[in-house]
Amino acid sequence: MSPLITPRWFTHSLTLQAGETLAIVGESGSGKSVSALGMVNLLPSNASVKGERWLGDTNLATLTETEWNTVRGNRVGFIFQEPMTSLNPLHRVGKQIGEALRLHQGLRGQAARKRSKDLLEQVKLPRPDELLDAWPHQLSGGQRQRVMIAMAIANNPSLLIADEPTTALDVTVQQEILALLRELRDHHGMGMLFISHDLNLVRRYADRICVMYQGRIQEIGPVEQVFQHPQSDYTKALLAAEPEGRPQDIEQKRRY
Structure with missing residues:
Protein backbone atom coordinates (compact mmCIF):
# COMPACT_ATOMS: atom_id res chain seq x y z
CA MET A 1 0.00 0.00 0.00
CA SER A 2 1.38 3.41 -0.92
CA PRO A 3 1.85 5.92 1.92
CA LEU A 4 -0.94 8.36 2.64
CA ILE A 5 1.36 11.17 3.69
CA THR A 6 5.16 11.37 3.72
CA PRO A 7 6.93 14.53 4.86
CA ARG A 8 10.73 14.38 4.59
CA TRP A 9 12.19 17.41 6.31
CA PHE A 10 13.12 15.56 9.50
CA THR A 11 16.23 13.45 10.08
CA HIS A 12 13.81 10.57 9.47
CA SER A 13 11.01 10.23 6.93
CA LEU A 14 7.58 10.22 8.58
CA THR A 15 5.09 8.02 6.75
CA LEU A 16 1.43 7.44 7.56
CA GLN A 17 -0.68 4.74 5.93
CA ALA A 18 -4.44 4.81 5.33
CA GLY A 19 -6.32 3.23 8.22
CA GLU A 20 -3.42 3.77 10.62
CA THR A 21 -2.99 6.02 13.65
CA LEU A 22 0.46 7.54 14.04
CA ALA A 23 1.05 9.40 17.30
CA ILE A 24 3.56 12.23 17.69
CA VAL A 25 4.63 12.62 21.31
CA GLY A 26 7.07 14.81 23.18
CA GLU A 27 7.24 17.52 25.79
CA SER A 28 5.81 21.01 25.24
CA GLY A 29 7.87 22.88 22.65
CA SER A 30 9.24 19.73 21.03
CA GLY A 31 7.73 20.60 17.65
CA LYS A 32 4.68 18.32 17.52
CA SER A 33 2.07 20.86 16.43
CA VAL A 34 4.50 22.87 14.30
CA SER A 35 5.38 19.72 12.36
CA ALA A 36 1.72 18.96 11.68
CA LEU A 37 1.00 22.54 10.61
CA GLY A 38 4.05 22.52 8.37
CA MET A 39 2.77 19.43 6.57
CA VAL A 40 -0.26 21.37 5.35
CA ASN A 41 1.31 24.81 4.89
CA LEU A 42 -0.25 26.51 7.90
CA LEU A 43 2.89 27.92 9.50
CA PRO A 44 3.09 31.69 10.20
CA SER A 45 4.65 33.94 7.56
CA ASN A 46 7.99 34.11 9.37
CA ALA A 47 8.45 30.32 9.11
CA SER A 48 9.15 28.18 6.07
CA VAL A 49 9.18 24.49 5.22
CA LYS A 50 11.93 22.71 3.33
CA GLY A 51 11.86 19.14 2.11
CA GLU A 52 9.37 16.84 0.44
CA ARG A 53 5.72 16.47 1.42
CA TRP A 54 3.44 13.99 -0.31
CA LEU A 55 -0.25 13.26 0.19
CA GLY A 56 -0.79 10.08 -1.78
CA ASP A 57 0.50 10.93 -5.25
CA THR A 58 0.23 14.70 -4.70
CA ASN A 59 3.45 16.62 -4.17
CA LEU A 60 2.33 19.15 -1.56
CA ALA A 61 5.46 21.23 -1.96
CA THR A 62 4.32 22.31 -5.45
CA LEU A 63 0.80 23.48 -4.56
CA THR A 64 -0.36 27.07 -4.97
CA GLU A 65 -2.37 28.71 -2.20
CA THR A 66 -5.56 28.18 -4.20
CA GLU A 67 -4.76 24.49 -4.51
CA TRP A 68 -4.00 24.32 -0.79
CA ASN A 69 -7.49 25.65 -0.07
CA THR A 70 -8.96 22.64 -1.87
CA VAL A 71 -6.78 20.25 0.14
CA ARG A 72 -7.27 21.65 3.65
CA GLY A 73 -10.69 20.81 5.02
CA ASN A 74 -11.29 18.46 2.09
CA ARG A 75 -8.56 15.84 1.75
CA VAL A 76 -7.15 16.79 5.16
CA GLY A 77 -9.37 17.32 8.22
CA PHE A 78 -8.36 19.02 11.49
CA ILE A 79 -9.36 18.64 15.11
CA PHE A 80 -7.78 21.06 17.55
CA GLN A 81 -7.48 20.84 21.32
CA GLU A 82 -9.85 23.64 22.35
CA PRO A 83 -13.15 23.49 20.44
CA MET A 84 -14.52 26.65 22.04
CA THR A 85 -11.84 28.73 20.34
CA SER A 86 -12.10 26.74 17.10
CA LEU A 87 -15.85 27.21 16.75
CA ASN A 88 -17.14 30.67 15.88
CA PRO A 89 -19.27 31.89 18.82
CA LEU A 90 -21.27 34.16 16.49
CA HIS A 91 -22.67 31.39 14.29
CA ARG A 92 -24.93 28.46 15.01
CA VAL A 93 -23.57 24.91 14.77
CA GLY A 94 -25.46 24.09 11.57
CA LYS A 95 -24.11 27.12 9.74
CA GLN A 96 -20.51 26.25 10.64
CA ILE A 97 -20.78 22.64 9.46
CA GLY A 98 -22.68 23.81 6.38
CA GLU A 99 -19.90 26.22 5.44
CA ALA A 100 -17.44 23.34 4.99
CA LEU A 101 -19.99 21.49 2.87
CA ARG A 102 -20.67 24.55 0.73
CA LEU A 103 -17.01 25.34 0.10
CA HIS A 104 -15.94 21.83 -0.87
CA GLN A 105 -19.12 20.11 -2.09
CA GLY A 106 -21.34 22.97 -3.16
CA LEU A 107 -24.15 21.85 -0.82
CA ARG A 108 -26.67 24.47 0.27
CA GLY A 109 -30.07 24.74 1.91
CA GLN A 110 -31.83 21.51 2.87
CA ALA A 111 -29.16 19.34 1.26
CA ALA A 112 -26.51 20.88 3.50
CA ARG A 113 -28.74 20.62 6.57
CA LYS A 114 -29.47 16.94 5.90
CA ARG A 115 -25.77 16.17 5.48
CA SER A 116 -24.96 18.16 8.64
CA LYS A 117 -27.56 16.17 10.58
CA ASP A 118 -26.07 12.91 9.28
CA LEU A 119 -22.62 14.04 10.45
CA GLU A 130 -31.82 20.80 17.90
CA LEU A 131 -28.04 20.99 17.96
CA LEU A 132 -27.89 22.35 14.42
CA ASP A 133 -29.73 25.43 15.67
CA ALA A 134 -27.67 25.74 18.89
CA TRP A 135 -24.90 28.23 19.64
CA PRO A 136 -21.47 26.85 20.62
CA HIS A 137 -21.75 28.21 24.18
CA GLN A 138 -24.89 26.13 24.70
CA LEU A 139 -22.94 22.88 24.25
CA SER A 140 -20.72 21.05 26.71
CA GLY A 141 -17.01 20.62 26.02
CA GLY A 142 -17.51 17.06 24.81
CA GLN A 143 -20.38 18.09 22.54
CA ARG A 144 -18.31 20.91 21.04
CA GLN A 145 -15.46 18.52 20.34
CA ARG A 146 -17.85 16.12 18.60
CA VAL A 147 -19.07 19.02 16.46
CA MET A 148 -15.45 19.74 15.52
CA ILE A 149 -15.01 16.07 14.59
CA ALA A 150 -18.16 16.24 12.45
CA MET A 151 -16.73 19.27 10.63
CA ALA A 152 -13.37 17.52 10.19
CA ILE A 153 -14.89 14.45 8.51
CA ALA A 154 -17.56 16.36 6.57
CA ASN A 155 -15.77 15.96 3.24
CA ASN A 156 -14.48 12.41 3.78
CA PRO A 157 -10.78 13.31 4.19
CA SER A 158 -8.06 10.76 3.64
CA LEU A 159 -5.99 12.29 6.46
CA LEU A 160 -7.25 13.44 9.85
CA ILE A 161 -4.92 15.53 12.05
CA ALA A 162 -5.97 15.46 15.72
CA ASP A 163 -3.85 17.93 17.71
CA GLU A 164 -4.32 17.24 21.44
CA PRO A 165 -8.03 16.60 20.81
CA THR A 166 -8.89 15.66 24.40
CA THR A 167 -6.71 17.98 26.50
CA ALA A 168 -9.55 20.18 27.77
CA LEU A 169 -11.90 17.26 28.50
CA ASP A 170 -12.40 15.13 31.58
CA VAL A 171 -11.13 11.54 31.64
CA THR A 172 -14.44 9.86 30.82
CA VAL A 173 -15.12 12.12 27.84
CA GLN A 174 -11.50 11.67 26.66
CA GLN A 175 -12.03 7.92 26.34
CA GLU A 176 -15.32 8.41 24.49
CA ILE A 177 -13.80 10.88 22.01
CA LEU A 178 -10.76 8.71 21.25
CA ALA A 179 -12.91 5.60 20.83
CA LEU A 180 -15.10 7.60 18.44
CA LEU A 181 -12.08 8.76 16.44
CA ARG A 182 -10.84 5.20 16.10
CA GLU A 183 -14.28 4.04 14.98
CA LEU A 184 -14.52 6.83 12.38
CA ARG A 185 -10.98 6.12 11.17
CA ASP A 186 -11.89 2.49 10.53
CA HIS A 187 -15.25 3.36 8.97
CA HIS A 188 -13.83 5.94 6.55
CA GLY A 189 -10.43 4.32 5.98
CA MET A 190 -8.60 7.49 7.02
CA GLY A 191 -5.07 7.83 8.27
CA MET A 192 -4.93 9.69 11.59
CA LEU A 193 -2.07 11.79 12.90
CA PHE A 194 -2.62 11.97 16.66
CA ILE A 195 -0.61 14.58 18.56
CA SER A 196 -0.45 14.09 22.31
CA HIS A 197 1.69 14.40 25.43
CA ASP A 198 -0.26 11.63 27.20
CA LEU A 199 1.67 8.39 26.79
CA ASN A 200 -1.10 6.26 28.30
CA LEU A 201 -3.57 7.44 25.66
CA VAL A 202 -1.01 6.94 22.90
CA ARG A 203 -0.29 3.40 23.98
CA ARG A 204 -3.98 2.55 23.94
CA TYR A 205 -5.09 4.23 20.72
CA ALA A 206 -2.09 4.51 18.35
CA ASP A 207 -0.51 1.94 16.04
CA ARG A 208 2.88 3.60 15.74
CA ILE A 209 4.63 6.33 17.68
CA CYS A 210 7.01 9.12 16.72
CA VAL A 211 8.98 10.68 19.58
CA MET A 212 10.13 14.27 19.07
CA TYR A 213 12.54 16.51 20.96
CA GLN A 214 13.69 20.03 20.02
CA GLY A 215 12.14 19.75 16.57
CA ARG A 216 13.79 16.45 15.65
CA ILE A 217 12.51 12.91 15.55
CA GLN A 218 14.25 10.77 18.14
CA GLU A 219 12.57 7.47 17.40
CA ILE A 220 9.78 5.92 15.32
CA GLY A 221 8.26 2.47 15.65
CA PRO A 222 5.28 0.30 16.60
CA VAL A 223 3.83 1.42 19.91
CA GLU A 224 4.67 -1.69 21.94
CA GLN A 225 8.17 -1.87 20.50
CA VAL A 226 8.93 1.71 21.52
CA PHE A 227 7.37 1.29 24.96
CA GLN A 228 9.05 -2.04 25.69
CA HIS A 229 12.40 -1.46 23.98
CA PRO A 230 13.08 2.29 23.58
CA GLN A 231 16.24 3.07 21.65
CA SER A 232 16.95 6.77 22.22
CA ASP A 233 17.99 8.21 25.57
CA TYR A 234 15.25 10.83 25.32
CA THR A 235 12.54 8.20 24.81
CA LYS A 236 13.82 6.29 27.83
CA ALA A 237 13.71 9.45 29.93
CA LEU A 238 10.22 10.32 28.66
CA LEU A 239 8.87 6.89 29.54
CA ALA A 240 10.58 6.94 32.93
CA ALA A 241 8.86 10.23 33.76
CA GLU A 242 5.38 8.81 33.12
CA PRO A 243 3.52 7.97 36.38
CA GLU A 244 3.00 4.25 36.97
CA GLY A 245 0.75 2.16 39.13
CA ARG A 246 -2.37 3.26 40.95
CA PRO A 247 -2.77 5.65 43.86
CA GLN A 248 -3.19 4.18 47.30
CA ASP A 249 -6.65 4.16 48.81
CA ILE A 250 -7.32 7.14 51.02
CA GLU A 251 -7.46 6.06 54.64
CA GLN A 252 -10.70 6.65 56.44
CA LYS A 253 -10.65 9.71 58.60
CA ARG A 254 -10.02 9.02 62.27
CA ARG A 255 -12.86 9.72 64.57
CA TYR A 256 -12.07 11.64 67.73
Whole structure:
Protein backbone atom coordinates (compact mmCIF):
# COMPACT_ATOMS: atom_id res chain seq x y z
CA MET A 1 0.00 0.00 0.00
CA SER A 2 1.38 3.41 -0.92
CA PRO A 3 1.85 5.92 1.92
CA LEU A 4 -0.94 8.36 2.64
CA ILE A 5 1.36 11.17 3.69
CA THR A 6 5.16 11.37 3.72
CA PRO A 7 6.93 14.53 4.86
CA ARG A 8 10.73 14.38 4.59
CA TRP A 9 12.19 17.41 6.31
CA PHE A 10 13.12 15.56 9.50
CA THR A 11 16.23 13.45 10.08
CA HIS A 12 13.81 10.57 9.47
CA SER A 13 11.01 10.23 6.93
CA LEU A 14 7.58 10.22 8.58
CA THR A 15 5.09 8.02 6.75
CA LEU A 16 1.43 7.44 7.56
CA GLN A 17 -0.68 4.74 5.93
CA ALA A 18 -4.44 4.81 5.33
CA GLY A 19 -6.32 3.23 8.22
CA GLU A 20 -3.42 3.77 10.62
CA THR A 21 -2.99 6.02 13.65
CA LEU A 22 0.46 7.54 14.04
CA ALA A 23 1.05 9.40 17.30
CA ILE A 24 3.56 12.23 17.69
CA VAL A 25 4.63 12.62 21.31
CA GLY A 26 7.07 14.81 23.18
CA GLU A 27 7.24 17.52 25.79
CA SER A 28 5.81 21.01 25.24
CA GLY A 29 7.87 22.88 22.65
CA SER A 30 9.24 19.73 21.03
CA GLY A 31 7.73 20.60 17.65
CA LYS A 32 4.68 18.32 17.52
CA SER A 33 2.07 20.86 16.43
CA VAL A 34 4.50 22.87 14.30
CA SER A 35 5.38 19.72 12.36
CA ALA A 36 1.72 18.96 11.68
CA LEU A 37 1.00 22.54 10.61
CA GLY A 38 4.05 22.52 8.37
CA MET A 39 2.77 19.43 6.57
CA VAL A 40 -0.26 21.37 5.35
CA ASN A 41 1.31 24.81 4.89
CA LEU A 42 -0.25 26.51 7.90
CA LEU A 43 2.89 27.92 9.50
CA PRO A 44 3.09 31.69 10.20
CA SER A 45 4.65 33.94 7.56
CA ASN A 46 7.99 34.11 9.37
CA ALA A 47 8.45 30.32 9.11
CA SER A 48 9.15 28.18 6.07
CA VAL A 49 9.18 24.49 5.22
CA LYS A 50 11.93 22.71 3.33
CA GLY A 51 11.86 19.14 2.11
CA GLU A 52 9.37 16.84 0.44
CA ARG A 53 5.72 16.47 1.42
CA TRP A 54 3.44 13.99 -0.31
CA LEU A 55 -0.25 13.26 0.19
CA GLY A 56 -0.79 10.08 -1.78
CA ASP A 57 0.50 10.93 -5.25
CA THR A 58 0.23 14.70 -4.70
CA ASN A 59 3.45 16.62 -4.17
CA LEU A 60 2.33 19.15 -1.56
CA ALA A 61 5.46 21.23 -1.96
CA THR A 62 4.32 22.31 -5.45
CA LEU A 63 0.80 23.48 -4.56
CA THR A 64 -0.36 27.07 -4.97
CA GLU A 65 -2.37 28.71 -2.20
CA THR A 66 -5.56 28.18 -4.20
CA GLU A 67 -4.76 24.49 -4.51
CA TRP A 68 -4.00 24.32 -0.79
CA ASN A 69 -7.49 25.65 -0.07
CA THR A 70 -8.96 22.64 -1.87
CA VAL A 71 -6.78 20.25 0.14
CA ARG A 72 -7.27 21.65 3.65
CA GLY A 73 -10.69 20.81 5.02
CA ASN A 74 -11.29 18.46 2.09
CA ARG A 75 -8.56 15.84 1.75
CA VAL A 76 -7.15 16.79 5.16
CA GLY A 77 -9.37 17.32 8.22
CA PHE A 78 -8.36 19.02 11.49
CA ILE A 79 -9.36 18.64 15.11
CA PHE A 80 -7.78 21.06 17.55
CA GLN A 81 -7.48 20.84 21.32
CA GLU A 82 -9.85 23.64 22.35
CA PRO A 83 -13.15 23.49 20.44
CA MET A 84 -14.52 26.65 22.04
CA THR A 85 -11.84 28.73 20.34
CA SER A 86 -12.10 26.74 17.10
CA LEU A 87 -15.85 27.21 16.75
CA ASN A 88 -17.14 30.67 15.88
CA PRO A 89 -19.27 31.89 18.82
CA LEU A 90 -21.27 34.16 16.49
CA HIS A 91 -22.67 31.39 14.29
CA ARG A 92 -24.93 28.46 15.01
CA VAL A 93 -23.57 24.91 14.77
CA GLY A 94 -25.46 24.09 11.57
CA LYS A 95 -24.11 27.12 9.74
CA GLN A 96 -20.51 26.25 10.64
CA ILE A 97 -20.78 22.64 9.46
CA GLY A 98 -22.68 23.81 6.38
CA GLU A 99 -19.90 26.22 5.44
CA ALA A 100 -17.44 23.34 4.99
CA LEU A 101 -19.99 21.49 2.87
CA ARG A 102 -20.67 24.55 0.73
CA LEU A 103 -17.01 25.34 0.10
CA HIS A 104 -15.94 21.83 -0.87
CA GLN A 105 -19.12 20.11 -2.09
CA GLY A 106 -21.34 22.97 -3.16
CA LEU A 107 -24.15 21.85 -0.82
CA ARG A 108 -26.67 24.47 0.27
CA GLY A 109 -30.07 24.74 1.91
CA GLN A 110 -31.83 21.51 2.87
CA ALA A 111 -29.16 19.34 1.26
CA ALA A 112 -26.51 20.88 3.50
CA ARG A 113 -28.74 20.62 6.57
CA LYS A 114 -29.47 16.94 5.90
CA ARG A 115 -25.77 16.17 5.48
CA SER A 116 -24.96 18.16 8.64
CA LYS A 117 -27.56 16.17 10.58
CA ASP A 118 -26.07 12.91 9.28
CA LEU A 119 -22.62 14.04 10.45
CA LEU A 120 -23.87 14.83 13.95
CA GLU A 121 -25.43 11.38 14.07
CA GLN A 122 -22.12 9.84 12.96
CA VAL A 123 -20.36 11.46 15.93
CA LYS A 124 -23.15 10.16 18.20
CA LEU A 125 -24.70 13.43 19.26
CA PRO A 126 -28.33 13.15 20.40
CA ARG A 127 -31.09 15.43 19.07
CA PRO A 128 -29.11 16.55 16.01
CA ASP A 129 -31.93 18.75 14.71
CA GLU A 130 -31.82 20.80 17.90
CA LEU A 131 -28.04 20.99 17.96
CA LEU A 132 -27.89 22.35 14.42
CA ASP A 133 -29.73 25.43 15.67
CA ALA A 134 -27.67 25.74 18.89
CA TRP A 135 -24.90 28.23 19.64
CA PRO A 136 -21.47 26.85 20.62
CA HIS A 137 -21.75 28.21 24.18
CA GLN A 138 -24.89 26.13 24.70
CA LEU A 139 -22.94 22.88 24.25
CA SER A 140 -20.72 21.05 26.71
CA GLY A 141 -17.01 20.62 26.02
CA GLY A 142 -17.51 17.06 24.81
CA GLN A 143 -20.38 18.09 22.54
CA ARG A 144 -18.31 20.91 21.04
CA GLN A 145 -15.46 18.52 20.34
CA ARG A 146 -17.85 16.12 18.60
CA VAL A 147 -19.07 19.02 16.46
CA MET A 148 -15.45 19.74 15.52
CA ILE A 149 -15.01 16.07 14.59
CA ALA A 150 -18.16 16.24 12.45
CA MET A 151 -16.73 19.27 10.63
CA ALA A 152 -13.37 17.52 10.19
CA ILE A 153 -14.89 14.45 8.51
CA ALA A 154 -17.56 16.36 6.57
CA ASN A 155 -15.77 15.96 3.24
CA ASN A 156 -14.48 12.41 3.78
CA PRO A 157 -10.78 13.31 4.19
CA SER A 158 -8.06 10.76 3.64
CA LEU A 159 -5.99 12.29 6.46
CA LEU A 160 -7.25 13.44 9.85
CA ILE A 161 -4.92 15.53 12.05
CA ALA A 162 -5.97 15.46 15.72
CA ASP A 163 -3.85 17.93 17.71
CA GLU A 164 -4.32 17.24 21.44
CA PRO A 165 -8.03 16.60 20.81
CA THR A 166 -8.89 15.66 24.40
CA THR A 167 -6.71 17.98 26.50
CA ALA A 168 -9.55 20.18 27.77
CA LEU A 169 -11.90 17.26 28.50
CA ASP A 170 -12.40 15.13 31.58
CA VAL A 171 -11.13 11.54 31.64
CA THR A 172 -14.44 9.86 30.82
CA VAL A 173 -15.12 12.12 27.84
CA GLN A 174 -11.50 11.67 26.66
CA GLN A 175 -12.03 7.92 26.34
CA GLU A 176 -15.32 8.41 24.49
CA ILE A 177 -13.80 10.88 22.01
CA LEU A 178 -10.76 8.71 21.25
CA ALA A 179 -12.91 5.60 20.83
CA LEU A 180 -15.10 7.60 18.44
CA LEU A 181 -12.08 8.76 16.44
CA ARG A 182 -10.84 5.20 16.10
CA GLU A 183 -14.28 4.04 14.98
CA LEU A 184 -14.52 6.83 12.38
CA ARG A 185 -10.98 6.12 11.17
CA ASP A 186 -11.89 2.49 10.53
CA HIS A 187 -15.25 3.36 8.97
CA HIS A 188 -13.83 5.94 6.55
CA GLY A 189 -10.43 4.32 5.98
CA MET A 190 -8.60 7.49 7.02
CA GLY A 191 -5.07 7.83 8.27
CA MET A 192 -4.93 9.69 11.59
CA LEU A 193 -2.07 11.79 12.90
CA PHE A 194 -2.62 11.97 16.66
CA ILE A 195 -0.61 14.58 18.56
CA SER A 196 -0.45 14.09 22.31
CA HIS A 197 1.69 14.40 25.43
CA ASP A 198 -0.26 11.63 27.20
CA LEU A 199 1.67 8.39 26.79
CA ASN A 200 -1.10 6.26 28.30
CA LEU A 201 -3.57 7.44 25.66
CA VAL A 202 -1.01 6.94 22.90
CA ARG A 203 -0.29 3.40 23.98
CA ARG A 204 -3.98 2.55 23.94
CA TYR A 205 -5.09 4.23 20.72
CA ALA A 206 -2.09 4.51 18.35
CA ASP A 207 -0.51 1.94 16.04
CA ARG A 208 2.88 3.60 15.74
CA ILE A 209 4.63 6.33 17.68
CA CYS A 210 7.01 9.12 16.72
CA VAL A 211 8.98 10.68 19.58
CA MET A 212 10.13 14.27 19.07
CA TYR A 213 12.54 16.51 20.96
CA GLN A 214 13.69 20.03 20.02
CA GLY A 215 12.14 19.75 16.57
CA ARG A 216 13.79 16.45 15.65
CA ILE A 217 12.51 12.91 15.55
CA GLN A 218 14.25 10.77 18.14
CA GLU A 219 12.57 7.47 17.40
CA ILE A 220 9.78 5.92 15.32
CA GLY A 221 8.26 2.47 15.65
CA PRO A 222 5.28 0.30 16.60
CA VAL A 223 3.83 1.42 19.91
CA GLU A 224 4.67 -1.69 21.94
CA GLN A 225 8.17 -1.87 20.50
CA VAL A 226 8.93 1.71 21.52
CA PHE A 227 7.37 1.29 24.96
CA GLN A 228 9.05 -2.04 25.69
CA HIS A 229 12.40 -1.46 23.98
CA PRO A 230 13.08 2.29 23.58
CA GLN A 231 16.24 3.07 21.65
CA SER A 232 16.95 6.77 22.22
CA ASP A 233 17.99 8.21 25.57
CA TYR A 234 15.25 10.83 25.32
CA THR A 235 12.54 8.20 24.81
CA LYS A 236 13.82 6.29 27.83
CA ALA A 237 13.71 9.45 29.93
CA LEU A 238 10.22 10.32 28.66
CA LEU A 239 8.87 6.89 29.54
CA ALA A 240 10.58 6.94 32.93
CA ALA A 241 8.86 10.23 33.76
CA GLU A 242 5.38 8.81 33.12
CA PRO A 243 3.52 7.97 36.38
CA GLU A 244 3.00 4.25 36.97
CA GLY A 245 0.75 2.16 39.13
CA ARG A 246 -2.37 3.26 40.95
CA PRO A 247 -2.77 5.65 43.86
CA GLN A 248 -3.19 4.18 47.30
CA ASP A 249 -6.65 4.16 48.81
CA ILE A 250 -7.32 7.14 51.02
CA GLU A 251 -7.46 6.06 54.64
CA GLN A 252 -10.70 6.65 56.44
CA LYS A 253 -10.65 9.71 58.60
CA ARG A 254 -10.02 9.02 62.27
CA ARG A 255 -12.86 9.72 64.57
CA TYR A 256 -12.07 11.64 67.73
